[in-house]
Amino acid sequence: MTLKLHNTMTKAKVPFEPADPKRVTMYVCGPTVYSRPHIGNARPALVFDVVFRLLRHLFGEEHVVYARNITDIDDKINAASQESGRPISDITKEMADIYRGDMAALGVLPPTHEPHATAHILEIITMIETLISGGNAYEAEGHVLFNVPVFDEYGQLSNRNRDDMIAGARVDVAPYKKDPADFVLWKPSSDDLPGWDSPWGRGRPGWHIECSAMIEKHLGQTIDIHGGGHDLIFPHHENELAQSRCSHDGADLARVWMHNGFLTMDKDKMSKSIGNIVTVHELSQEHAGETIRFAMLSAHYRQPLDWSDDLLAQAKNTLDRLYRTLDNLSDVDIPADAKPSDAFIAALSDDVNTPKAMAEMSALCKAANTATSDDERAHLKGQLTTSGAVLGLLQDDPQSWLKSGGDDDAEIDALVAARVAARGSKDFAESDRIRDELSARGITLEDGAGGTKWRRGC
């Protein structure tokens, strides 16, 4: 089964061939920790978590190295600190912890490495020195700037030329820049801001250079996959690419560039600057993490996805159905050699087509619900569970999933038992009265061959 991935650089879906199948490397731009993550921030984390799981499935768990950084030095963090009066390190530590907790709630696996920018200042300085000595960067008024015209291939990833960029530029060009497109590698810090000593005085790194430095340190000069949100293509990834190639004798930074589409709220991009955000924390109060995850993966990662309550409700309904099927398979054990179905892996191998993969899971469900032999039911249970694992779904216990959301299980069990007794004596008036009572409490009953089951929700 050949994995095919869409490469932003070539705008084509191509077979994925890692440089070393024993060490597949992936880097994804992580959060800048100055506030709680919103659900839009969670999309890349979730998307690349699925890519991570898929790569581990295809190449082996120990053969995939995934790094997702934490940006803990940034002007927005400084602003948050000045506004709240809290020390910067307090804010970054708290928000990084919240980020990890929120992602864990969505079933996102921890990456292999989670490098922090402030722990890589030396590497950053070294890389900047290399760029200066190579003639790709220059110092000006305490700043160090990357000189864009020196790098012929600048603009290749985002498919834009310098004239366009200058024509569309909405920022004032700093007077010390040699070229309007030049961008900052290092900038001076005043005494009240975080800073590190450097050959160019006390200062701090620009945004783009940290990723280049951390990629080199943890993954190497050329990585297999570089991922992030669509809005990072320009300028962030274009600049990363330029810095890394120029400091590595032109070596490619990434073999494949992957970018996820945006989450919208009423068709507008969800973003902190617009203010139309809902945080992961808020959503987690109302919905199971797995429901949020399912909703997110119900669209292909490169497509836009409009976030809504209705989307979550549909996700919950569909997930309930999958868990009901698993619950009905509780009498058979998963075979030791269980693995995902071929059709499921084929779907994910086609540029991580999660909606199609989910459709394959529904097909497995239907097969399981109609299968007659226990061997076949066990086989299908194994396929369903292991397929779900690649998406980070269906790993909960079916009973606890179906009954979660309340703390009155014992009381419900007692009412159900009373109703079973009433039915046994054909007292259907009493039986229906109890069922109505339970229904009013949000409990649904199922009278099956094996007895009566209950679950929360309709």
Place this chain on the structure above:
RNA sequence: GGCCGAGUGGCAGAGUGGUGAUGCAGCGGACUGCAAAUCCGUGUACGUCGGUUCGAUUCCGGCCUCGGCCUCCA
């Protein structure tokens, strides 16, 4: 202005040059004391105008609408 992407049935959302996935919701049936669940069945969906083709939702071109990037942003 430049670049990029999207427009599929009630909703969500894949895919394809020629019987139009899948899920949710709806409807009919089986099953059930009645339900629920499950199963079976069910829907004149592919923005618009042209072109190519024996045949296009799928390829090409124009147009319309919407969104994104070009400044921080996942």
